[in-house]
Amino acid sequence: MFPVSPNYGSGCPCFPTPCAQAVLGSTSTPVPCPALPACVPPGVLPLSRRPPAWGRAARQPPGLPLALARAFSNNKILVELDESSGVATMKFKSPPVNSLSLDFLTEFCISLEKLENNRACRGVILTSAIPKIFSSGLDITEMCGKSTEHYAEFWRAVQEMWLRVYGCNMVMIAAVNGSSPAGGCLIALSCDYRIMVDNPKFSIGLNETQLGIVAPFWFKDTFVNVVGQRIAERSLQLGALHPAPEALKLGVVDELVPEEKLQERAAAVMAQWLALPDHARQITKSMMRKTVLDRLISHREEDIQHFISFTSKESIQKSLRMYMEMLRKKSG
Numbered sequence: 001m002f003p004v005s006p007n008y009g010s011g012c013p014c015f016p017t018p019c020a021q022a023v024l025g026s027t028s029t030p031v032p033c034p035a036l037p038a039c040v041p042p043g044v045l046p047l048s049r050r051p052p053a054w055g056r057a058a059r060q061p062p063g064l065p066l067a068l069a070r071a072f073s074n075n076k077i078l079v080e081l082d083e084s085s086g087v088a089t090m091k092f093k094s095p096p097v098n099s100l101s102l103d104f105l106t107e108f109c110i111s112l113e114k115l116e117n118n119r120a121c122r123g124v125i126l127t128s129a130i131p132k133i134f135s136s137g138l139d140i141t142e143m144c145g146k147s148t149e150h151y152a153e154f155w156r157a158v159q160e161m162w163l164r165v166y167g168c169n170m171v172m173i174a175a176v177n178g179s180s181p182a183g184g185c186l187i188a189l190s191c192d193y194r195i196m197v198d199n200p201k202f203s204i205g206l207n208e209t210q211l212g213i214v215a216p217f218w219f220k221d222t223f224v225n226v227v228g229q230r231i232a233e234r235s236l237q238l239g240a241l242h243p244a245p246e247a248l249k250l251g252v253v254d255e256l257v258p259e260e261k262l263q264e265r266a267a268a269v270m271a272q273w274l275a276l277p278d279h280a281r282q283i284t285k286s287m288m289r290k291t292v293l294d295r296l297i298s299h300r301e302e303d304i305q306h307f308i309s310f311t312s313k314e315s316i317q318k319s320l321r322m323y324m325e326m327l328r329k330k331s332g
């Protein structure tokens, strides 16, 4: 099996099965996938790939089976698309706690890409099918006792997930129906709007320091862009998990609703956002987020190396093992 072009990634339509042009021949001259000229930075869809669909959902592209357009589910995420509104719901259903494993992240990126490539879809609501948990964040077992190759693959998938959500042209709304620490919080922060269930037992925040690890710069940038420097600085240093009412006060989430109203409210907010002309909203979003996205895109490999050397340290491994042990004791 030949290696694939360094440009190859889930931004290519042929992902995850590389087409002939994406595969490097024995000359090992990088030959990018033919779709790549259209893909500006890896992981971020260019505006030109999504035709404006203001005012109505665009027609289903020919050749795509109708059933696929309406609902698909591989394993860990249930995706439903309402073609009349142009709104899809991605429901996380990976028991026990929707942790972001490599498999989850891969399925997430493929599902989101399918929606991005479907002209009938203009907005996505992210929510959970697991009671009381939105997502427990990165799967800690993926960062414990694994090879450097595994850490690299895992971290690339985490980066890809963030680049796709934060750089997404569609309207992204997080309907946070449970606790959402660390990576779970990052997913919500990367959306355009966050609605959380009004229950003080559910908390949200970037609690990495509590695990003895450090939120990477792009987690921090995303947080700062939502809540501002001062709140982010205090919350990040303390590794704070904010109960829903406090999260609202700090601006971590935009509104709280009773659990039974969450999906209805998310649909109403989505309709407001979709009432704007797509091209104007998309260009504005891209303008607001470009600097932060570009920072990771231009330092992606360095960030992976940093993750590997940080995670491989015995002191970090020890902290993660102790944290997992604490979780196990608590649950068992």
Ligand SMILES: CC/C=C\C/C=C\CCCC/C=C/C(=O)SCCNC(=O)CCNC(=O)[C@H](O)C(C)(C)COP(=O)(O)OP(=O)(O)OC[C@H]1O[C@@H](n2cnc3c(N)ncnc32)[C@H](O)[C@@H]1OP(=O)(O)O
Pocket: 096, 097, 099, 133, 135, 136, 137, 138, 139, 140, 141, 179, 181, 182, 183, 184, 207, 208, 211, 213, 214, 215, 216, 217, 306, 307, 310, 311, 324, 327, 328, 329, 330, 331, 332
């Ligand atoms: C400069 C620095 C540059 C680079 C830095 C490099 C690296 C560091 C960056 C890494 C960024 C990390 C981001 C993260 O997301 S780390 C994960 C953080 N997550 C958490 O802290 C959440 C932990 N979980 C909980 O608090 C609770 O489980 C939760 C979600 C509130 C649910 O509670 P409950 O319903 O009571 O469920 P249990 O606690 O009983 O859990 C059930 C079961 O799931 C296991 N589990 C929970 N969370 C995780 C997880 N994140 N990963 C893996 N496994 C998890 C838990 O152990 C239980 O397992 P058991 O076998 O006992 O049933």
